[in-house]
Amino acid sequence: MHRGKWAFLYSLGIALCLLVTTVRAEDQLGYYRWSTAYGDQVVFVAENDLWTAPLPGGMARRLTTAPGEERYPLFSPDGKWIAFGGTYDGNMDVYVMPAEGGEPRRLTYHPSTDYPTGWTPEGRISFRSLRDPGPGVWRGYVVSLEGSYPEPLPIDEAGLITFEPGGDRVAYNQGVSNYIGYGWWKRYKGGMATEIWVGSLKTHDYRNVTNSDGNDTSPMWWEGRIYFMRDNDARMNIHSMKPDGSDIQQHTFHTEWDARWPTLADGKLCYSLGADIWVFDIAKNETRKIDITLPSDMLLARDKFVSPDDYTDDGALSSDGKRLLIAARGEMFTAPTERRGVIRQISHTVGAREKSVSFMPDDKEILAWSDHEGEEALYLYPADRIGDPKKVADGASGWNFPASVSPDGKWAVYGDCHRALQLVDIKTGKTTGIDGSSWEMDNYEWSPDSRYIAYTAVNTTDDFGATAAVRVYDVNEKKIHAVTDPLFSCFTPTWDPQGKWLYFISARYMNPYGSANDWSFIILEPDQIFGLALDPETMSPYAYYEDGTPPDKEKDGKDEKKDDKKKDEEEKEDEEKKAVEVKIVWDGLQDRLVKFPVEPGNYFGLWAIEGKLYFAASKPRGWRPQKDDDEDGAVLKLFDVKKTKTSDVMSGVQAYTLSGDRKKIAVRTKDGFQVMDAGATEPPEPDKDDKDAGLHLEDWIYDVDPRVEWRQIFDEAWRLERDFFYAPNMHGVDWKAQREHYGSLLNRIRTRDELNDLIGQLIGELSAGHTYTWGGDTEKSRSVGVGLLGIDASRTPEGFYRIDRVLKGESWDPKRTSPLTQVGMNVKDGEYLVAVDGMPTSSVSNYLQLLNNKAGRVITVSINDRPSLEGARKLVVKPMGSENDLRYWDWVYGRMQYVREHAGDDIAYVHLSNMGSDGLEQWMKEYYTQADKKALIIDVRHNGGGNIARWILNVLERDVWSWGTARNGMRYRSPGSGFYGHIATLCNGGTGSDGETFSEGFKRLGLGKLIGERTWGGWVGIRGDKPLLDHGTITRPEFTGWGKEGTWLIEGPGVYPDVEVVNHPKQVLEGRDEQLDYAIGHLRDLMKKEPKVKPPMPPFPDKSAKGDKK
Structure with missing residues (x-):
């Protein structure tokens, strides 16, 4: 009997152990990426580290543990080494380590990203890098196992590369976008779709052997065939072909997941599929999943404490301002504002995000959006944390803006993602759409008596001439009233606490600033502050009176008695307790408009307290301000209506809010929150005698x-x-x-x-x-900057470095000039870099090792006219942290010189790297100074996009129709910015986004020929303005367009050129640019056949009497 009982317990114990074992096995499955196999071993990436596991499957073992990421492991041809990319010092560089594990050895030293791509047959590591970006393309290099000075491969653009075993040929992708290659743009068929090129490293005769509509990527050479990935069946799968592109065979047929990041070694082709590693055995023609168990402590997935202050979304003050409510990292917290105390965590909703928070008027509950049921809904949370939250209403199907609670606590109003304004009955949860707009509605405020909602809406559905308008919704009458002039943009309405005025900001001050280059004008600071008197009985605060003051504010002076004063104070207290009733006389309301004496500016965030107005101001700083810190925010200003005085309260303001009684204000800067009395014109000084006074969030942490x-x-x-x-x-x-x-x-x-x-x-x-x-809250490693000298160098037999070329750039711009071109240094091409900070460059295999952690630091370099330390001169320099700008401008000036050499001074050349601030700067520099040439080449190859294409197209559309001159002045044309000549534009697969806007517009407007290759094909505009819970970013493609014929433009295929011209690799390596050559030839032909000759100045008129008779 007892034995039977114990037998039962023993059996139960086995079952429990099996259950536990099963649970643990499930927990020990990781997310596996970037794999490589050799022999019976597979190495892969999980949890940002390298791991090794048996190829048949089984328990994995961690190889690396450093903070940061390791990626792209690659077995050496003999299986003894693993090359990989690592961010040990904050930047992705190439490392190598023994296959069984051990200390990684760093092979590359450069602030650019270096990704390993393969091994050469003789055992060197190939990698791709943007260290010599020019217009922004990847180039291929090789480095020895010991870490030699990188040697560039004779390939024009190298993404992923494989070497022919025992031969001199390579197969490669010209360019690889991580974005597309990662599977983050599936079924891509635009101009950057990858093709495979094959050719000899000796003859440089490379040929495109795939030429498919989709993507052919990741070539891998094995036993006379090239294996690669192709997505012609909507999913990436493994294929192979002969080196000439014939006999294409498909080897895997996955339909649920894309095969990603394949590598091939020892006849084993490994790749990622979903969250697993699969292997294709070429000899057996079999594919299978490798069952890997990951015995990890899951350090990066463990519970941890964070400072929510680093992840703050929004905040609110209680009605009396004694507690500050903050939404951060998906939860809600309140903190006392007057003295150090308990910071309460209001919400504890597992797996949900609470946001857009506000106190109810009685401060007993908190209204917030929460998605704990899977969709956003409004909830009420007890402010004392006693009790469960209560659901008020579901959201209006999707993402929603913050809800604003009426002063009586009965209503809430919010804007939804469908551009509608929603009214919620807090007691019943009934939600009613009350208005819509042509743009999002995120600005609304209740009147003091809870009857009216003032809000901003956009007046028109057309993007041209759209104006913001202030409207008022009457909750009792269920009626909308337009209260501002539709000729002007009016926004950010706020109610006078006494209910007599409705204030708002309006863009009405038109003070044009002229461009230095052409007759273009902008309005920099158009905003002014206005008020509408709601009742005709309300007098303007600036009205004049016969006795100088309003009758109800006259005083009796010496005859005033103390009893009367006490009576007045009691009456004032009674008046404050009496509910405000807002009276609006709609007839003639727009005529009762007062402009307040505030200097025009760029204003937002208007909020009224009694007799005063808070608002935020930002100064126009342009797209390329000299300061890099963006000044950390706006200036909070306070305008005293009666005294007509504006005070700067605080700078660096990111957000602010007022308490329900509008007697306290909370301001957020980069340094955190500060709470002070409303109406104060400057922040209070910290209490040196009482360190616990005021708001304290420094100990605020959250699990x-x-x-x-x-x-x-x-x-x-x-x-x-x-x-x-x-x-x-x-x-x-x-x-x-x-x-x-x-x-x-x-x-x-x-x-x-x-x-x-x-x-x-x-x-x-x-x-x-x-x-x-x-x-998001990602793992980060320390950052160690490698310094650069702005040179091209090669290693000499003696181990020193010959300066093959000092990059010229722009000598007046520190970001675009070599440190060795400073006045007085006189470093010339052909000289030698022989030491850095006294250390001979011959002592290391790569002189950049001596510049590690030297970016931005003052050091010495030794220069000589021969490869020797003897006789070297010492220079003091500050190495650059990046050469990108310098190398780009060096490339641009090279293109300009190329055009001058092949076309003389008749053809202007302008390259635009993007359609943002850089591109605009380039246009200003390069176009206007060359606008008098006979022809123009606009190069938007590798243009990264932006939003200025329409403006540049507008400039090019300005047809010159007249010329003129002054008596002793130069000749001029009208319009001054117009181009009188022939134009051609160059584009390629790297032309993206707004660069494609320019390309398509250039064609459609008939401005000239579009020459080159099909563009990127990504034209849907995005926003990334809605941060995720941990402040990670996701962009949403929201804005696109169609042509006059009613069909969608650009997105997907890209823009097709009028004339297709491909830059073949061999010609590029020889220094030729076939696309540019074609444009030059095309424009020279046009200048001959259809010359645009500027008309000569006609004879001066004879307006004498004699001439008049003629």
Whole structure:
């Protein structure tokens, strides 16, 4: 009997052990990426580290542990070494380590990103880098196992590369976008679709051997065939072909996931699929999943304490200002504002995000949005944390702006993602749409008596001439009133606490600033502050009176008695307790407008207290301000209506809010929150005698569970695309099914970086451009900057470095000039760099090792006219942290010189790297000084996009129609910025986004020939203004367009050139630019056949009497 009992318990124990074992096995499945196999070993990346596991499957062992990321492991041909990319010092460099594990050895030293791509047959490591970016292209290099000075490969643009075993040929992708290669833009068919080129490293005769509509990427050479990935069946799968592109065979047929990041060694082709590693055995023609167990402590997924202050979303003050409410990292907290005390965590909702918070008028409850049921809904939370939250109402199907509570606590109003304004009955939860707009409605305020809502709406559906307007909704009458002049943009309405005025900001001050280059004008500071008197009985605060003061404010002077004064104070207290009733006489309301004497500016965030107005101001700083800190925010200003005085209260302001009684104000700067009395014209000084006085958040910490957060972040990312993606049909994708599909891998995620990859794959299913995700609470490594000298160098037999070329750049701009071109240094091409800080450059295999951690630091370099330390001169320099700008401008000036050499001074050349601030600067520098030439080449190859294309097109459309001169002046034309000559534009697959706007517009407006190759194909504009819970970013493609013929433009295929010209690799290596050559020849032909001759000045008129008779 007893034995039977123990036998039962023993059996139960076995069952429990099996259950525990099963649970642990599930927990030990990671998210596996970037793999490589050799022999019976596979090495892969999980949790940002390198791991090794048996190729048949089994328990993995961690190889690296440093903070940061390791990526792209590659076995050496003999299986003894693993090359990989690592961020040990904050930058992705190439490292190598023994295959069984050990200390990694750094092989590259450069602030650019270096990715290993393969091994040469003789055992060197190839890598791609942007260290010599020029217009922004990857180039290929090789480095020895010991870490030699990198040697450039004779290839024009190198993305992924493989070497022919025993031969001199390579197969490579010209360019590889990580964004597309990661699977973050699936079924891509634009101008950057990857092709495979094959050719000899000796003869440089490279040929495109694929030429498919989709992507052919990641070539891998093995036993006379090239294996690669292709997505012609909507999913990336493994294929192979002969080196000439014939006999294409498909080897894998995956339909649920894309095969990604393949590598090939020892006849084993490894790749990632979903969250697993698969291997294709070439000899056996078999593919299988490698079952890997990851015995990890899951350090990056453990619960941890964070400072919510680093992740603050918004805040609010209680009615009396005694507590500050903050939404941060998905939760809500309140803190006492007058003295150090307890910081309360109001919400503890697992796997949800609370945001957009506000106190109810009685301060007993808090209203907030929460998504803990999967969609955003309004909830009331007890401010004392006693009791459960109560659901008020579901949101209006999607993402919502903050809700504003009426002063009586009965109503809430908010704007939704559908550009509608919603009114919520807090007691019943009934939600009613009360108005709509042509743009989002995120600005609204209740009147003091809770009857009216003042809000901002956009007046028109057309993007030209659209103006913001202030409207008022009457809750009792259920009626909308337009209260501002539609000729002017009016916004940010706020009510006078006494209910007599409605204030707002309006852009009415038109003081044009002229451009230094042409007759273009801008209005820099158009905003002014206005008030509407709601009742005709209300007098202007600046009205004149016969006795100098308003009758009800006259005083009896010496005859005033103390009893009367006490009576007045009692009456004032009674008046304050009496509810304000807002009286609005609609007839003639717009005529009762008062402009307050505030200097015009750029204003926002208007908020009224009694007799005064708070508002925020930002100074125009241009797109390229000299300061890099962006001044950390706006200036909070306070205008005293009666005294007509404006005070600067605080600078660096990011946000501010007022208490319910409008007697306290909380201001947020980069340094945190500060609470002070409303009406104060400057922040209070800290109390030196009482360190506990005031608001204290320095000890504010919060325990987070990253894995729970990651699920919420994934779901919110999914919802944001659902709510804002430009096409409501989601490009025909079953978006709910994709959520389930990719969401099935969430349990495998161990790091925030892995989550970004999963989200990237999810949104990549939309097959649209600009679907990006980055940031969040990711693992970071320390940053050690490598210094650069702005030179091209080569190593001599003696081990020193010959300065082959000192990059010229722009000598007046520190970011665009070599440190060795400073006045008085006189370093010349052909001299030698022989020492850095006294250390001979011959003592290391790569002189950049001596510049590690020297970026921005003052050092010495020794220069000689021969490869020797003897006789060297010592110079004191400050190495650069990046050569990108310098090398770009060096490349541009090289193109300009190329055009001058091949076309003389008749043809101008302008390159635009993007359509942002850099591109605008380039246009200003390069166009206006060459606008008198006979022809113009505009080069938008590798243009990164922006938003100025329409403006440049407008300049080019200005047809010159007249010329003139002064008696002793120079000749001029009208319009002055117009170009009188022939124009051609160059584009290629790297021309993206707004660069494509320019390319398509150039064609459609008939401004000239578009020459080159098809563009990127990503034209849907984005916003990334809605941060995720941990302040990671996801972009939503929201803005696109169609042509006059009613068809969608650009997105997908890109812009097709009028004349297709391909820059062949061999010609590029020889210094030729076939696209540029074609443009030069085309324009020279036009100048001959259709010359645009400037008309000569006619004879001066004879207006004498004699001449008049003629």
